[in-house]
Amino acid sequence: MNRSDLLILGSGSTAFAAALRAQELGKTAVMTEERMIGGTCVNRGCLPSKNLIEAARLLHDAHNPRYPGLSPTQPQVDFASLVAQKDEVIHDYRRNRYESLIGDSIRIERGHVRFLDAHAVEVGGKRIEGERVLIATGARPIVPPIEGLAEVPYLTSDLLTSDEPLELMELPASLLIVGSGYIALELGQMFQRFGSEVTILERSEEILSRGYEPEVGPTVRAILEEEGVRFVTGATVRSVRRNGSGVVATVETRKGVEEHRAARLLVAIGRRPNSDQIELEKAGVSVGQSRQVLVDRHLRTNVPHIFAAGDVIGSESASQMATPVGSHDGGIAAFNALSGEEPRSVDHRVIPRTIFTDPQVAVVGLTEEEAIAAGNLCWCNTLPMSLVPRAGAIRDTRGIIKMVADAKTDEVLGVSMVAPNAGEVIHEAAMALRFRARLQDFIDQLHVYPTMAEALKIVAISRFKDPSRLSCCAE
């Protein structure tokens, strides 16, 4: 019982995908978990955040109908009930998609796991061995060395968790958020819509300044500011201290030192791989500068029978910390570990991503700067969503679309969108990048009229003619 074909550290979406692949291959797998089964996505990440973000959108739309002829309504926010229904959704999902999969060939051991040697771990006082090993311990919030932080109560991106003491049960009257990455923006807009006064403190001069087109950050910022979210950029948080039941942050900006006060503080400056508490050195596994577990294209570490996948590998092999990446790679890692066949390589060339603000931010492929750095001669263009018929028809013209193509071949290299439903639309662009489509492919493809996806066709057309002089259906 204490030896299995695949020993998995972690029980998140990466681990489960690997365990299921092991089962398909007729092998046994054991996962190990010290928190809730299912890991970050289902318990405290994607699922709870998207559940509450949608509730906040319904509330916002009720308060602010876009159509003359519809009067605003004022639904009351019962935050405790919202949290309770969110927890119910999580419980159902966790039961049906995770716990129910555990059985004879997939087992789970509870407790903190650490390596004893390259084939064995200790968990819950037991020694568990594996023929092959997968490290899928995910990531956790980065806690910056801010003076006074250890003495004030603060929230992290774990605040949406259920069945753990870290869960936020009361709506804060005001919220200071340190950081402005995707989690800060999603939760910032959500809390503002529920009625908190939100201030976002960001060290850089602009939000989303790394990894996104320069047009994206200012567009999102302006939309969130319009809703009342306050941004303080170029701001370094020097210290924090208690203020009655609230908190004060002392912040250095170009204008001088400022103090910002709020009922609660949320630290959301990023996430770091969970590789430092499992005694990796006992297995001889190497990590990189950000403590990501180093892997090759087959997700194999420097120790031949030990693999790693998911958030714990950070951006190794051009990976990204996102659930579908980990799930996909978990299956590949298990296949490579157990099948005895030619190993499969990971393909991280096309990873669509979405920030679930309203409107959403969705990106895929290269930014203009990345395309140029990769040696391409670039054609690129940015258009306002007001040129898209559906946006006008439904009175929601917020946002932009940018397309990056190779100027010689017209191959589309990247797309960035800020638009309603951008997270759905981006899949057309992702599939196009996968098959190395050209601008003309977007133009020749018939699109449903009127849809937000027509934005892709219109921006491709703008290579050849004025997109503001098109008739119906972008023709």
Ligand SMILES: Cc1cc2nc3c(=O)[nH]c(=O)nc-3n(C[C@H](O)[C@H](O)[C@H](O)COP(=O)(O)OP(=O)(O)OC[C@H]3O[C@@H](n4cnc5c(N)ncnc54)[C@H](O)[C@@H]3O)c2cc1C
């Ligand atoms: C607020 C938030 C919103 C997000 N929204 C999205 C989204 O919309 N879409 C998306 O794609 N991604 C989203 N993510 C990211 C996504 O949740 C992660 O990329 C994904 O869950 C990573 O899966 P994983 O299996 O690699 O790691 P995890 O799910 O983190 O699983 C690792 C597990 O290992 C356990 N573990 C770690 N160390 C030990 C140890 N020593 N002993 C025992 N157990 C241990 C942990 O408790 C954890 O359960 C979000 C994340 C957050 C925080």
